[in-house]
Amino acid sequence: MxxxxxxxxxxxxxxxSLEDISDAMNVVLTSLNHPTHTYDTYQYFIGSGLRNLVSKALPASNNTDEQIETCFESMVDEYRKICTLKxxxxxxxxxxxxxxxxxxxxxxxxxxxxxxxxxxxxxxxxxxxxxxxxxxxxxxxxxxxxxxxxxxxxxxxxxxxxxxxxxxxxxxxxxxxxxxxxxxxxxxxxxxxxxxxxxxxxxxxxxxxxxxxxx
Incomplete structure (x- = not known):
């Protein structure tokens, strides 16, 4: 056929787009005093949508639905600014x-x-x-x-x-x-x-x- x-x-x-996505999420994590992640780690967070990526990037102790949603909104705001930078x-x-x-x-x-x-x-x-x-x-x-x-x-x-x-x-x-x-x-x-x-x-x-x- x-x-x-x-x-x-x-x-x-x-x-x-790995670096732009990772950089945006790390800005959010840094603002909350959470540990950030390397590009290699983010490589395995990508694929199921940004909300899912946010959940994977947040510490297990800060992973309620409310925290994920708040961080997701912040991450999208950051990412929108730089999504075609790198x-x-x-x-x-x-x-x-x-x-x-x-x-x-x-x-x-x-x-x-x-x-x-x-x-x-x-x-x-x-x-x-x-x-x-x-x-x-x-x-x-x-x-x-x-x-x-x-x-x-x-x-x-x-x-x-x-x-x-x-x-x-x-x-x-x-x-x-x-x-x-x-x-x-x-x-x-x-x-x-x-x-x-x-x-x-x-x-x-x-x-x-x-x-x-x-x-």
Whole structure:
């Protein structure tokens, strides 16, 4: 079957946003006199939305729902200021997107990052490449819930099985499977190839242009 559309995860797949996310959360932790974390540690906090990241970053003794919500709001305020300061596309991503556009492949972003921030980062870093950029608007629709991915496929008038779902985490692979899309893992993100295969990736690519071979 010819694939006609691709849905990409954002963080760890299209862009390396680790430092901006980590820096914003560490500002909040420092303001509360809590211990901060290294970039390597934050690598394993990313993937299930910023609220979940906040919960993981807070000390166990300060992890009530109320404290998480307060810190989440502060973290988003900080992150909004710097979300494209250090965040850059991975090497080869722009070339890949240019190639895909030339083939008239439909392109979308689906992230567990807040919808406002997903749209902001996608628009600033990747203007004119994506037909859709969808982030998290309500916890119930967070990946691996396939709802938003299926809505994108409906909007494109494509069957789910005509779409590649590309991401760097187990959450992305589970989303692809739940949506009946073809799960493609990327090895340059925040998780290992072993984790991606175990989570259902049909294949794992090592450089962006490898995606062209799958098409």
């Amino acid at each position: 010819k694939f006609k559309g691709i849905i990409f995860d954002l963080d760890g797949t299209l862009v390396n 965040t850059k596309p991975y090497e080869g991503i722009i070339g890949l997107l240019d190639n895909l556009v030339s083939q008239n492949i439909k392109l979308a972003v689906f992230s567990n990052k807040a919808d406002e921030l997903t749209k902001k980062i996608t628009a600033e870093i990747f203007p004119d490449y994506f037909q859709n950029a969808v982030g998290l608007s309500t916890e119930a629709l967070k990946k691996p819930n396939p709802f938003e991915a299926l809505e994108i496929s409906k909007g494109w008038n494509l069957k789910p099985e005509e779409i590649l779902f590309v991401g760097d985490s187990d959450i992305d692979m589970q989303t692809a499977i739940n949506a009946n899309m073809f799960p493609v893992g990327v090895s340059w993100g925040y998780r290992t190839e072993k984790e991606l295969i175990a989570s259902g990736a049909k294949t794992v690519i090592n450089i962006p242009l490898d995606l062209i071979e799958i098409l």
